[in-house]
Amino acid sequence: MYEADTIVAQATPPGKGAVAIVRLSGPQALAIGYRLWRPLKSHTEPPKPRRLMLGEIRDPGSGRPLDRALAIFIPGPRSLTGEDVVELHCHGGPYLVRSVIGLALAAGARIAEPGEFSRRAFLNGRLDLAQAEAIADLVEARSEGALALAIGQLNGALSARIDSLRTELIQLRAHLEAEIDFADEEIALPSRREIAGTLEAVARSAAVLHDSFQRGRIIREGVRATIVGKPNAGKSSLFNLLLGSERAIVTAVPGTTRDTLEETLQLGPWTLSLTDTAGVRKARDEVEQLGVERTRSHASDAHLLIAVFDTSRPFEREDAEVIDLCQGRRAIATLNKIDLTERLGMADLRQRGLQIESVRVSARTADGIVELRDALACAVSEIAEKGPAGEDTAIISRERHQAALARTLEALGKARESVFSGMPPEIVAVDVTAATDALSEITGAVNTEDILDVIFREFCIGK
Ligand SMILES: Nc1nc2c(ncn2[C@@H]2O[C@H](COP(=O)(O)OP(=O)(O)OP(=O)(O)O)[C@@H](O)[C@H]2O)c(=O)[nH]1
Ligand SMILES: [Mg+2]
Structure with a gap:
């Protein structure tokens, strides 16, 4: 039923613009498109595939004209979705676009579900899953690095890597199957040691990919930095100053910020995902208690802490809690309010166990903010550049892939153990299959046919 449907949706963002594209996909795309849109008289009918043509959109019921619009017909299977696709390039008015979509619905289309064009592209073999995800990443990309990662993945960098690992495992599985089925015959089969060697090599490559997640996630989502400090230290003031907008509420009342606030900031090629938090102290009520819990959870998840201290006040118990949060973490001590008389200096903080780099700033006068930005940029590029790098290294950026x-690694480990402990090939094959299946999830590939292919091609059985 699902595949018989023809879907319609606006492909361009909502709102006013020069052009809006209404896209139809499915078996009835051409029939429906052609009910609403006709070429101007000078053009040939029916419309030629893959060519933009000028025409007119009319309400097929009343004959009322709605717009002059370009249309293109892309027949399946060599189309975006693998199905027949029609695009109507209308003028970009929200009411107009709604009317055109309304006519398409009346003519038998249904509204597309989110992501349904890509889903159809996947089901029809136009894209694999990793590539479909790359399209979403391309749209979401907020930095040069994220864009490069997404386009690389769309062009198949990750898929090619996964496929080459799968191929090796499928080949191995084919050898194991042959060992099971033709144990008595004279076929040159790889030794146990060779099998273990292949398993190890695949596991090494899979581990490199697995470990690239940290870097990939940073490229895609940015380095996570969390501002922590006692109430009233000036966290929200610094947050606003770094963003260049009055995003967070600032007041002289300690405990102003109750929930976490997240915004992104561009630092050179990197994206910084910056979080302002509720001040750390013994909470006075349930709302604040929940806020402080959120602060702690964000702090533990961050790559980088910006620990804010109020230099205008002597050391307090809450400052000690902030020092505790920084232990063993990448953090920058930010001594704020240097426009006021100093009652707390870095020497005091060091004495109390804070051994991290420090910057002196005033969120009020913006003194020291350039130094803070520099320190942040330095830390961010160090964090982001950790891990495997290189032009041709495929990188994963989603938890699903990791x-x-x-x-995959777990199954490969089991397979290796089985080989070493002299288990029969059937047992090894079970884990090799599990590893292949897990890898296949990344690109959405299926595998039984592949194995048969290799068996027949390599061993020429039955010949
Ligand atoms: N003189 C001076 N005052 C500052 C400075 N930074 C912040 N303040 C003031 O300190 C008070 C608290 O600032 P906030 O930015 O709300 O502090 P916070 O750490 O976010 O506080 P909570 O949200 O309550 O945890 C406000 O009155 C700010 O105007 C500074 O550098 N110098
Ligand atoms: Mg605040």
């Missing part, structure tokens, strides 16, 4: 690779 989880699949973790399962």
Whole structure:
């Protein structure tokens, strides 16, 4: 039923613009498109595929004209979705676009679900899953690095890597199957040691990919930095100053910020995902208690802490809690309010166990903010550049990929153990299959046919 449907949706963002594209996909795309839109008289009918043509959109019921619009017909299977696709390039008025979509619905289309064009592209073999995800990443990309990662993935960098690992495992599985089925015959099969060697090599590559997640996630989502400090230290003031906008509420009342606030900031090629938090102290009520819990959870998840201290006040118990939060973490001590008389200096903080770099600033006068930005940029590029790099290294950037690779590695580990402990090939094959299946989840590939292909091609069985 699903595949018989023809879907319609606006492909361009909502709102006013020069052009809006209404896209139809499915078996009835051409029939529906052609009910609403006709070429101007001078053009040939029916419309030629893959060519933009000028025409007119009319209400097929009343004959009322709605717009002059370009249309293009892309027949399946060599189209975006693998199905027949029609695009109507209308003028970009929200009411007009709604009317055109309304006519398409009346003519038998239904509204597309979110992501349904890409889903159809995947089901029809136009894209694999990793590539479909790359399209979403391309749209979401907020930095040069994120864009490069997404386009690389769309062009198949990750898929090619996964496929080459799968191919090796499928080949191995084919050898194991042959060992099971033709144990008595004279076929040159790889030794146990060779099998273990292949398993190890695949596991090494899979581990490199698995470990690239940290870097990939940073490229895609940015370095996570969390501002922590006692109430009233000036966290929200610094947050606003770094963003260049009055995003967070600032007051002289300690405990102003109650929930976490997240915004992104561009630092050179990197994206910084900056979080303002509720001040750390013994909470006075339930709302604040929840806020402080959120502060702690964000702080533990951050790559970088910006620990804010109020230099105009002597050391307090809450400052000690902030020092505790920084232990063993990448953090920058930010001594704020240097426009006021100093009652707390870095020497005091060091004495109390804070061994991190420090910057002196005033969120009120913006003194020291350039130094703070520089320190942040330095820390961010160090964090972001950790891990495997290189032009042709495929990088994963989604938890889904990492989880699949973790399962692959686990299965490969079991397979290796079985080989070493002299288990029969059937047992080894079970884990090799599990590893292949886990890898296949990343690109959405299926595998039984592939194995048969290799068996027949390599061993020429039955010939
Ligand atoms: N003189 C001076 N005052 C500052 C400076 N930074 C912040 N303040 C003031 O300190 C008070 C608290 O500032 P906030 O930015 O709300 O502090 P906070 O750390 O976010 O506080 P909570 O949200 O309550 O945890 C406000 O009155 C600010 O105007 C500074 O550098 N110098
Ligand atoms: Mg605040």
